[in-house]
Amino acid sequence: MCGIAGWIDWSKDLSNEQETLKKMTDAIIHRGPDAEGHWFSKRAALGHRRLIVIDPEGGLQPMLYKDGNDTIGITFNGEIYNYQELRKELEEKGHEFQTKSDTEVLLHAYLEWQEDCVQHLNGIFAFGIWDERFGKLMLGRDHLGVKPLFFAQRGSAILFGSELKVLLSHPLVDAEVDKEGLSEIFCLGPTRTPGHAIFKDIHEVRAGHYMTFTTNGSNTTQYWKLESKNHIDDIDTTVETIRSILQDTVKRQLIADRPVVSMLSGGLDSSGLTGLAGNEFGNKGERLHTYSLNFINDEKDFEQDFLRFDRDEPWVKRVAEYVGTKHHSIELGSESLIEYLLTPMRARDLPGVGELETSLYLLFKEMKKDATVALSGESADEVFSGYPWFHQEKFLDAEIFPWSVNLWYSTEILSDDFKAKISPEKYQKQKFEDAVAEVPFLEGESDLQRKQRQMSYMFITRFLPFMLERKDRTSMMNGFEVRVPFCDYRLVEYLWNVPFEMKSIDNIEKGILRRAFENVLPEDVRYRKKSAYPSTKDASYLQGISDWMLHVLNDPESPILPLINVERVRAIAEGKDEVISGNDARGIIDYLLQVNGWLQEYNIKLVW
Known part of the structure; x- marks a missing residue:
């Protein structure tokens, strides 16, 4: 994977804009530490930073194709998992290739099918193609927005x-x-409205969309979306279909010219992927390496909560031994979590969720020493309805985003003036209603079935993008690629129409996936109760960030002060608030430190 940059201008000569384009690509050198490339014409400047994963010798970008006097150029980030089949199909149509890279396959797919090329792709991708023949820029993004x-x-x-x-x-x-933008930060954060990039007049190409730009303006096309229909497969066929798709996608996503490893938490999702990948490695006489995260003194400090049922480490050892992996446990302490707290914010260019992202960043930092690519379990809970929110009536009935139900306190710490300006409850309600209006309900569904489908849609289109964003930024900040087999669009399409009661067969969340992993994992692992991504329970972490927060509150130059109720936040940081304490306090302080650091370091100008 890589980093891309581009500048198109129909009224300015860009031939000599090397300095500006270099600044743009230098800003993402972490995404592509292995090589850089730039190409200029009168109307276009394309840039690229490369992380070598496939075809070290032949994948240099921007990649160009000459059609007479005109050039078609591409700058591309991602992986096309079906590029070998596409290459064969294009060769049969007369296309000739000079490299073994998926970039060249994508370029020729565009030459053959124009914008419809995205309909032929299975992968994770973001690209820009400049076509001099028509004076046209195409921007395309993968189905789920990985x-x-x-x-x-x-x-x-x-x-x-x-x-x-x-x-x-x-x-x-x-x-x-x-x-x-501020409403997005304080009312929806860390999730975002699709297409909204927080900064004024900056946008994000939506997942499953492509855009074209010419002198006549721009057009946006949604090439992929969830479509509702009756599920006709019985339980055995459904299990086999899920197993077959996962086996195929894992096999495809292990293709690389650099070492591939697997993240392992001991939970169902990562353990199942590890089992499938371990089988593929074993077939080649090789041994898969796995990595897990643990915290210093976690055995002593661990506390059960709404999302975390038990510790990961014993389960990690169980899976590693069963599959036969070479396992590496990365242990982190509060000191490093506090030291690197703002690093994920710099990776995202936006405030994040603090320690949960910091630990990911530090985990990838260690993994990068041994490998370049890892498999990860993102999307399983969204598409298999695994989160606790799917299984409790109060969340199904809520008229706000389900994850916001537990974040009631997030607006309690805003100043009255700022709260009046952004109207948090009104903004949340409007964005929720906008999302509901998009849901493709199926005619004849019961009220409960509609609520379950609506919940699934919210998680796939609103929550999953945040999860994918944090995984992409914290990994790529280390020049490390993460692949997400559960985001294969074929699997998502199929599961979208599998009834909730079938997904939860055997009276347990993700029961259908547990059955699909039969003969891949031992039964105790398959039926381990869900436990979320780990979070440190070390009291010194809360103390450390509280001291930091007090320092921010005591500094009259802190840019966040006009936005918050200073005395309320001070009481929380001092442990004196009667309502907000413990994990809630830590979540608030983590986020406010991120927001303050973001406003300060990016020199944000607030325009009302």
């Missing part, structure tokens, strides 16, 4: 890139945030 792609229009110029920092490094773009 790979990021942002853009901004400034006059006659179109700017695009893998991360917001690419655009912010261009002289035409200012780091401005308006009322709506």
